[in-house]
Amino acid sequence: MKGIVVKSTGSWYKVLSGEQRFDCRIKGKIRLEDSKSTNPIAVGDWVEIEPENAEQAVISHIYDRSNYIIRKAANLSKQSHVIAANVDMAYLVVTLHSPKTLLSFIDRFLLSAEAYTIPCTILINKCDLFTSEHDLATITEWKEMYSKAGYDIFCVSAHSGENIQKLSNEMAGKTVVFAGNSGVGKSSLLNALAPQFASKVASISKSHNKGTHTTTFAEMYELPNGARFIDTPGVKSFGLLDFDKEELSHYFPEIFKTSKHCQFHNCTHTHEPHCAVLLAVENGEIALSRYENYVSCLLDENTKHRK
Ligand SMILES: Nc1nc2c(ncn2[C@@H]2O[C@H](COP(=O)(O)OP(=O)(O)O)[C@@H](O)[C@H]2O)c(=O)[nH]1
Numbered sequence: 001m002k003g004i005v006v007k008s009t010g011s012w013y014k015v016l017s018g019e020q021r022f023d024c025r026i027k028g029k030i031r032l033e034d035s036k037s038t039n040p041i042a043v044g045d046w047v048e049i050e051p052e053n054a055e056q057a058v059i060s061h062i063y064d065r066s067n068y069i070i071r072k073a074a075n076l077s078k079q080s081h082v083i084a085a086n087v088d089m090a091y092l093v094v095t096l097h098s099p100k101t102l103l104s105f106i107d108r109f110l111l112s113a114e115a116y117t118i119p120c121t122i123l124i125n126k127c128d129l130f131t132s133e134h135d136l137a138t139i140t141e142w143k144e145m146y147s148k149a150g151y152d153i154f155c156v157s158a159h160s161g162e163n164i165q166k167l168s169n170e171m172a173g174k175t176v177v178f179a180g181n182s183g184v185g186k187s188s189l190l191n192a193l194a195p196q197f198a199s200k201v202a203s204i205s206k207s208h209n210k211g212t213h214t215t216t217f218a219e220m221y222e223l224p225n226g227a228r229f230i231d232t233p234g235v236k237s238f239g240l241l242d243f244d245k246e247e248l249s250h251y252f253p254e255i256f257k258t259s260k261h262c263q264f265h266n267c268t269h270t271h272e273p274h275c276a277v278l279l280a281v282e283n284g285e286i287a288l289s290r291y292e293n294y295v296s297c298l299l300d301e302n303t304k305h306r307k
């Protein structure tokens, strides 16, 4: 029977199949599709299980993943740890201030999400605080910039409840992760979405130390709205998958789309004549800060290794 992995410790797995939950081990040696990974099965994986009794089963097959988030293992450049698989939506929670989310952080996150093929929606949280003329202008600017780039972006407030129902409806039935800097309100949003439930989810409120590479295992919770919420401290910002510099523009959707009109097919959109991207930046069709962050990723030798 088919089930979904809702918890993993690395040696055993909790698998949900219909209403039943099983503690599972991996049957014999399942061939590892991705031998670079330290863990063959992750939260979010769909698996085939063979029950041994009402509580225990063995995992006999792992279904192909639609996507997955990895974290590089420390000092073992070839090894990685799969944090979560089959994510339908990443919600990137951002704030204008208290704390301020940098556009460079947002653009790097979106780049990673594109590389992982995980759709991303931006939530501007704490909009109850952002009422000054200046803040409202910034919100308008961010909304315009990111919707032009192809992303959904809307304001929410965990405190006032603004758009919480909209968010809840949208999440229903999906497997989701919340990402964003510490202090932007991820835990508070979860609490607003599922008050009776949020206390169960502990790790998202723990600050995640960027510098450490301790093995982190995610856990999946079913929210009352039918969403499968993957809680992991590892997705504050996604680690980047390896990719070639030439592919970078593929992960800025609006740049990629426009680049079809560049004269050179291998245009880097920095100095080439008849570059459609440079033209679009000049006439405002592509936001300057998006372009600048594209260039800074392009120049950054560490892009592919950045956490
Ligand atoms: N004014 C306001 N404060 C919020 C909102 N959401 C969260 N906060 C506050 O921001 C702080 C950090 O929230 P928390 O949920 O712990 O952030 P996390 O680190 O992303 O999980 C807390 O003091 C919250 O009360 C909001 O919508 N409006």
Ligand SMILES: [Mg+2]
Pocket (backbone or CB within 6 Å): 183, 186, 187, 188, 204, 205, 206
């Ligand atoms: Mg938190």
Ligand SMILES: [Zn+2]
Pocket (backbone or CB within 6 Å): 259, 262, 263, 267, 268, 269, 270, 272, 274, 275, 276, 277, 278
């Ligand atoms: Zn170009």
